[in-house]
Amino acid sequence: MAQAKPRVKVPKSAAAGEVVTIKTLISHEMESGQRKDKDGKVIPRKIINKFTCEFNGAKVFECDLDPAISANPYFEFTAKVNESGSFKFTWVDDDGAVTTDEQKIEVK
């Protein structure tokens, strides 16, 4: 599969201590391991099994994914920001491939 492409939405700025909403989407087929191809063979499982979000190196949100998460996994969650910095997002594939993205936020 082509390189998974992440899309992340983080507000550009926030007040100190504000709780901001973050939305993430990544293109991935999330093959469940339940489907069969036309010869009746089971298509092997291939999903993103871990998603993490860090802010300035500290853990904010983490998710363990199972095959019941839809294709192109979407997450919406919140983060409390006290200072300017950057969010780092990581998606880990079953085959070990890691996709990362970084977004900056400015605290006024």
Add this chain to the structure above:
Amino acid sequence: MELTRRQALGLSVAAAAFAITGFKSGQAFAAAEDSEKRIMEFTGGKAPQPGKITLTAPEIAENGNTVPVSVSVESAMAGDDLVQSVMLLADGNPNPAVATFHFSEASGQASATTRIRLAKTQNVIAVALMKDGSAFMDTKQVKVTIGGCGG
């Protein structure tokens, strides 16, 4: 007593129908039992209480391939009043595990939204585990028109 041909036929149909439905409910029961076991493992053997956690899911999902669900837990997200993780289960899927969210103080709120797959009409269960060890649960039934597990 002698059975007429008609009676015999009726009996065998009834027996077959019973065998089929019996088998199906047995399967559903196994899945429900599996989710129960997973909840116990997740909470460390504690029975989760109702309340605090809210699971939002559509009543009817036309497409089981992508069903939006949200969870939120009432919590100050500081000190001991902290939600550690929330586990999502779908008790009618081939594998009931859906996802587990892990929160931290930096989350600000214990709420998250994602999209899940549902194979058929079933219950979606959300279990929250707090830092003090208590557990809370919410369940929503989702009617699925087209299943989302393929195969």
